Amino acid sequence: MPEPFPADSVGLVVPKSIHFDEPLSLDGGKTLEYYDLVYETYGELNASRSNAVLVCHALSSDAHAAGYHHVDDRKSGWWETCIGPGKPIDTERFFVVCSNNLGGCRGSTGPMSTNPATGRPYGPDFPVVTVKDWTRSQARFSDALGIKQWAAVIGGSLGGMQALQWAIDLPNRLRHAVVIAAAPKLSAQNIAFNEVARQAIRSDPDFYDGRYDEHGVKPLRGLKLARMLGHITYLSDDAMGGKFGRELRDGKFGFGFDVEFQVESYLRHQAEAFAEHFDANTYLLMTKALDYFDPAADYDHNLAKALDHATAKFFVVSFTSDWRFSSARSREIVKALLDDDQDVSYAEIEAHQGHDAFLMPIPHYLDVFRAYMNRVAEVSR
Amino acid sequence: MPEPFPADSVGLVVPKSIHFDEPLSLDGGKTLEYYDLVYETYGELNASRSNAVLVCHALSSDAHAAGYHHVDDRKSGWWETCIGPGKPIDTERFFVVCSNNLGGCRGSTGPMSTNPATGRPYGPDFPVVTVKDWTRSQARFSDALGIKQWAAVIGGSLGGMQALQWAIDLPNRLRHAVVIAAAPKLSAQNIAFNEVARQAIRSDPDFYDGRYDEHGVKPLRGLKLARMLGHITYLSDDAMGGKFGRELRDGKFGFGFDVEFQVESYLRHQAEAFAEHFDANTYLLMTKALDYFDPAADYDHNLAKALDHATAKFFVVSFTSDWRFSSARSREIVKALLDDDQDVSYAEIEAHQGHDAFLMPIPHYLDVFRAYMNRVAEVSR
Numbered sequence: 001m002p003e004p005f006p007a008d009s010v011g012l013v014v015p016k017s018i019h020f021d022e023p024l025s026l027d028g029g030k031t032l033e034y035y036d037l038v039y040e041t042y043g044e045l046n047a048s049r050s051n052a053v054l055v056c057h058a059l060s061s062d063a064h065a066a067g068y069h070h071v072d073d074r075k076s077g078w079w080e081t082c083i084g085p086g087k088p089i090d091t092e093r094f095f096v097v098c099s100n101n102l103g104g105c106r107g108s109t110g111p112m113s114t115n116p117a118t119g120r121p122y123g124p125d126f127p128v129v130t131v132k133d134w135t136r137s138q139a140r141f142s143d144a145l146g147i148k149q150w151a152a153v154i155g156g157s158l159g160g161m162q163a164l165q166w167a168i169d170l171p172n173r174l175r176h177a178v179v180i181a182a183a184p185k186l187s188a189q190n191i192a193f194n195e196v197a198r199q200a201i202r203s204d205p206d207f208y209d210g211r212y213d214e215h216g217v218k219p220l221r222g223l224k225l226a227r228m229l230g231h232i233t234y235l236s237d238d239a240m241g242g243k244f245g246r247e248l249r250d251g252k253f254g255f256g257f258d259v260e261f262q263v264e265s266y267l268r269h270q271a272e273a274f275a276e277h278f279d280a281n282t283y284l285l286m287t288k289a290l291d292y293f294d295p296a297a298d299y300d301h302n303l304a305k306a307l308d309h310a311t312a313k314f315f316v317v318s319f320t321s322d323w324r325f326s327s328a329r330s331r332e333i334v335k336a337l338l339d340d341d342q343d344v345s346y347a348e349i350e351a352h353q354g355h356d357a358f359l360m361p362i363p364h365y366l367d368v369f370r371a372y373m374n375r376v377a378e379v380s381r
Numbered sequence: 382m383p384e385p386f387p388a389d390s391v392g393l394v395v396p397k398s399i400h401f402d403e404p405l406s407l408d409g410g411k412t413l414e415y416y417d418l419v420y421e422t423y424g425e426l427n428a429s430r431s432n433a434v435l436v437c438h439a440l441s442s443d444a445h446a447a448g449y450h451h452v453d454d455r456k457s458g459w460w461e462t463c464i465g466p467g468k469p470i471d472t473e474r475f476f477v478v479c480s481n482n483l484g485g486c487r488g489s490t491g492p493m494s495t496n497p498a499t500g501r502p503y504g505p506d507f508p509v510v511t512v513k514d515w516t517r518s519q520a521r522f523s524d525a526l527g528i529k530q531w532a533a534v535i536g537g538s539l540g541g542m543q544a545l546q547w548a549i550d551l552p553n554r555l556r557h558a559v560v561i562a563a564a565p566k567l568s569a570q571n572i573a574f575n576e577v578a579r580q581a582i583r584s585d586p587d588f589y590d591g592r593y594d595e596h597g598v599k600p601l602r603g604l605k606l607a608r609m610l611g612h613i614t615y616l617s618d619d620a621m622g623g624k625f626g627r628e629l630r631d632g633k634f635g636f637g638f639d640v641e642f643q644v645e646s647y648l649r650h651q652a653e654a655f656a657e658h659f660d661a662n663t664y665l666l667m668t669k670a671l672d673y674f675d676p677a678a679d680y681d682h683n684l685a686k687a688l689d690h691a692t693a694k695f696f697v698v699s700f701t702s703d704w705r706f707s708s709a710r711s712r713e714i715v716k717a718l719l720d721d722d723q724d725v726s727y728a729e730i731e732a733h734q735g736h737d738a739f740l741m742p743i744p745h746y747l748d749v750f751r752a753y754m755n756r757v758a759e760v761s762r
Binding site: 193260 | 408577609641
């Protein structure tokens with residue numbers, strides 16, 4: 001019988017869940033009395049517990065970073081490109097852990113979970129969470145797993161910001177921070193795009209101030225718009241041009257408002273698939289976490305000062321065509337680290353795919369990522 | 382009594398309207414049996430009728446390019462920066478004409494006008510119009526004004542595209558084409574942004590397939606989203622950063638979904654003001670005209686071939702921080718003209734304001750624009 005999955009995949013994986021009974025104080029002033037985190041692991045933890053790496057996910061992602069949930073799954077985890085046997089995050093060497101962030105909608109406690117105060121889903125009453133809240137919850141999670149120090153905390157986009165926050169808030173608990181396609185904080189334009197996405201969701205009449213669940217509906221229109229917009233910012237102009245150009249679906253102008261250009265068809269399709277399975281309240285929370293992310297703010301708005309007491313070694317990666325978090329934003333992180341005489345490696349990868357490049361099998365990217373992870377592995381044996 | 386308006390303003394202006402009874406065949410196959418164009422003029426037509434310039438407006442603009450409609454108007458016409466006595470488009474030398482495009486909502490025949498077939502407003506039944514339809518309607522308009530040849534046809538953004546189309550379709554009817562902050566056609570990303578704006582409007586429950594007027598409502602939510610999104614693309618990341626940074630309206634995070642960052646407040650305010658006075662069906666039509674604009678398509682997708690029989694002299698202007706229609710897009714136009722050995726001047730203006738820079742009083746921009754218009758004036762006396 002042939003193997004159902006590629007040889008370089010971790011194959012079938014089963015999500016796990018862990019319950020935390022100790023209350024968690026959040027930056028916003030509220031407290032979660034108890035919560036669950038859903039996570040997946042790939043590879044084996046070694047005897048010295050020194051080969052564990054924590055992978056942090058991006059805005060609308062989840063704990064399913066690699067492998068497949070079912071034998072007939074056609075879709076693998078979101079970072080299948082980088083996690084697996086022989087891949088940059090090599091599961092033959094590393095024990096890889098990925099957890100769904102608090103406030104998520106893929107198993108961890110979030111707006112769809114039951115609010116102990118009411119016995120009904122939290123909905124809009126789920127507190128706003130920050131990247132710092134996530135690192136705090138993940139520190140406890142690390143304790144529960146018996147991992148005193150991660151060989152590396154790794155993430156792309158919002159996940160990269162989380163890795164940066166880890167290095168600042170919990171310096172002794174990681175040896176390496178891998179910060180990919182991220183920024184030290186959002187620009188006004190980044191916030192503006194998030195705000196349009198939020199307004200799209202919140203102005204949808206089916207949103208009902210976040211209590212759509214009680215009305216048996218979902219703000220699908222708003223979520224679709226938010227996703228279409230997000231999608232534009234994930235791709236470069238060139239990538240969109242290369243993929244769709246100005247090609248017409250039916251070969252000629254229709255002089256109406258149905259789908260005409262291929263790019264329109266693609267956006268609508270992507271958005272529909274997304275809106276069906278993602279929770280609107282979670283989407284709102286994740287964009288807020290992005291807006292609030294600004295680790296330098298606690299250190300006189302001086303990023304070098306924020307990173308000064310970090311002890312991890314850093315690997316920063318950016319992509320030339322990423323206009324959501326451009327290379328210039330990554331270089332701000334690198335410069336702050338250099339100002340501190342920190343150990344930092346930086347790679348700017350030539351890529352036409354835009355922000356989404358961090359998910360793509362770009363040979364040069366995989367090569368430098370693998371090379372850096374070899375370095376991580378050296379002291380993790 | 383002091384003058385109510387600045388000395389370099391054309392001052393009080395009165396819009397005029399002109400009726401056309403001859404049916405106009407449109408690119409989409411439909412025909413307008415009759416139509417009106419609203420326009421404004423500034424300055425005096427000379428005896429030889431050689432000093433007239435036609436100004437073409439952008440997406441959501443109108444015929445009110447300069448001056449004031451009322452003594453107590455605080456807001457001037459949209460291109461007050463460039464049109465007036467002593468300004469680049471000098472009303473002491475030029476007879477300046479600006480008309481609202483067909484399909485508009487500011488006086489010219491459009492979705493809010495009465496459909497002769499039903500006696501009610503056209504609404505969504507107003508035919509899709511193209512940039513070529515506009516130049517065709519403006520050619521008749523020129524005949525009616527007795528202007529055989531414009532000294533220049535001038536426009537920014539969609540207006541610049543219209544100037545380009547004039548040079549291609551009606552080569553003998555203009556001596557100069559001034560094409561500012563434009564592109565030879567939209568990219569897939571440009572189309573994608575338009576599509577999100579259209580979906581925002583069309584998925585608003587108050588849109589009623591475009592028949593919102595019959596229901597006594599307006600799709601305000603959708604129009605606001607479209608405008609917020611548009612606004613992001615009109616400004617550069619730097620301009621937004623310079624204007625708002627990450628400043629908080631109330632000085633601290635609210636951990637909720639009210640307005641927090643100044644940029645959010647600005648976007649919401651701008652969008653509300655816009656949605657109140659602009660018609661959604663017109664917005665849809667204008668974005669379609671943009672998407673369809675592709676003058677090279679009629680010439681084997683070869684822009685140089687399209688421009689080969691143009692006889693106008695060209696002035697092309699772009700702005701360094703414009704990411705909606707970047708300098709690279711303007712250089713495509715310049716290259717095609719150079720390939721044809723056409724007379725073209727090109728200025729790339731250092732500016733941080735993004736696409737909106739074409740409306741701004743940027744000294745170097747005004748200087749080169751004035752210098753070029755001096756050249757236009759030389760043969761227009």
